[in-house]
Amino acid sequence: MFFAGLITTWGAASSRWLIAPRVLGRRRHSVIAAARTVGLVGSTALVAGAGLLFWRQLRQFRDPFLPWQEDASLLLATNWGLSWRLTAIGAVVTVTAFIFAASDGRGSELRRAAWIVASSLAGAMCAFPAFNGHSAAVEGLRWLSIPADYLHVLAAGSWIGGLFFVLIAELRERRQTGRGNALLAEVLPHFTPVALIAGALLIGTGVLASWLHVASLDALVSTRYGRILLTKVGLVVVVLILGAVNWRVLTPRLWGVGGARPLRRNAIRELTIAHAVILIAALLAQTSPLED
Numbered sequence: 287m288f289f290a291g292l293i294t295t296w297g298a299a300s301s302r303w304l305i306a307p308r309v310l311g312r313r314r315h316s317v318i319a320a321a322r323t324v325g326l327v328g329s330t331a332l333v334a335g336a337g338l339l340f341w342r343q344l345r346q347f348r349d350p351f352l353p354w355q356e357d358a359s360l361l362l363a364t365n366w367g368l369s370w371r372l373t374a375i376g377a378v379v380t381v382t383a384f385i386f387a388a389s390d391g392r393g394s395e396l397r398r399a400a401w402i403v404a405s406s407l408a409g410a411m412c413a414f415p416a417f418n419g420h421s422a423a424v425e426g427l428r429w430l431s432i433p434a435d436y437l438h439v440l441a442a443g444s445w446i447g448g449l450f451f452v453l454i455a456e457l458r459e460r461r462q463t464g465r466g467n468a469l470l471a472e473v474l475p476h477f478t479p480v481a482l483i484a485g486a487l488l489i490g491t492g493v494l495a496s497w498l499h500v501a502s503l504d505a506l507v508s509t510r511y512g513r514i515l516l517t518k519v520g521l522v523v524v525v526l527i528l529g530a531v532n533w534r535v536l537t538p539r540l541w542g543v544g545g546a547r548p549l550r551r552n553a554i555r556e557l558t559i560a561h562a563v564i565l566i567a568a569l570l571a572q573t574s575p576l577e578d
C-alpha cells in the first residue's frame with residue numbers, strides 16, 4: 287500500500303505538470319481535476335500504508351520487555367525515527383495540499399501553490415525507499431544505488447500512476463459527455479512519450495539494481511530473493527506487452543467499433559498487473575538478497 291500510494295501520488299504530480307498543460311481548452315480543467323483525484327487517492331493510501339509499515343518496523347525493532355513509552359526515544363533520537371517523522375509530516379501535508387489543489391481557474395494562485403507543494407513533497411517522498419531499503423546497504427556503490435533506486439520509483443510513478451490518471455480522466459469525460467474517445471485521443475499522444483521514457487528508465491535502473499543486489503546468475507534461482515525477482519520480471523513483461531497493445535493496436539482503433547471500451551479494458555488489465563508488480567517489489571524489499 288505504501289509503494290502503491292507513493293507511485294500513484296507521484297503519477298498525479300507528473301501528469302499534472304507534464305501532460306495537463308498540453309491539453310487544450312475546457313478539457314484542461316477536467317484533466318487537472320482528474321490528476322487531483324488521483325493525487326488524493328494516492329496520498330491517502332500513502333498515509334495509511336506509511337502508518338502500517340511504521341507499525342510493522344517498530345514491532346521488529348523494539349525491545350518487547352521495555353514499556354511502549356520508551357519507543358518515543360527511538361522516534362526522537364535515531365535516523366530511522368527522523369526519516370519516519372519526515373515521511374509522516376510529508377504524507378499528511380501532501381493530502382492536505384491535494385485537498386486545496388482543485389483545477390486551475392480564476393483566482394487560482396492558492397491552488398497552484400497547493401499543486402507545487404503536493405508535487406514537491408511527492409517527489410521528495412519517492413526517495414524514502416532508496417534510503418530505507420537494500421540500496422542504502424550497498425557497500426561502496428551507494429552513490430549509484432541510491433539515485434538509481436530513486437529514479438526507479440519516479441519512473442514507476444510517471445508510467446503506472448500516469449496510466450491511472452488517464453483512466454480517471456476518461457471516466458470523468460465519459461460521465462460528463464457519454465464518451466471518452468475524444469479525451470483519450472487528446473491525452474494519449476502526450477502520455478505515450480512519458481510512458482516510453484519511464485519504461486526505459488524502469489528497465490535500465492531495474493537491471494542495475496538486480497546486478498547490485500543479486501550476487502550471481504546462479505543466485506537468481508538458488509535464492510528466494512532471486513526467484514521473487516524473476517517472478518517480478520515475468521509480470522513486467524506482461525505489463526509491457528499490454529502497454530504495447532494499447533499503444534500500437536488499440537489507440538489507432540479509438541474511433542472504430544466499440545469506441546474506447548477495448549482500450550479502457552486493456553488499460554485496466556495493465557494497471558492491475560502493474561500493481562501485482564508493485565506488490566512483488568514490496569516482497570523483494572522485505573527479503574534478504576543473501577538468504578537461500
Ligand code: HEM
Nearest residue numbers: 289415416419420435442489492493495496522567570571
Ligand atoms: C512495471 C515495472 C516496474 C515497477 C512498477 C517497479 C516497481 C518497483 C518498486 C516500487 C520498487 C521498490 C523500491 C525500493 O524497494 O527501493 C522496486 C524495486 C526493485 N525493482 Fe522494480 N519495478 C518495475 C520494473 C523492474 C524491472 C524490469 C526490474 C529488473 C530488471 C526491476 C528490479 C527491481 C529491483 C532489483 C528492486 C530492488 C528491490 C529491493 O529493494 O531489494 N524492477 N521496483
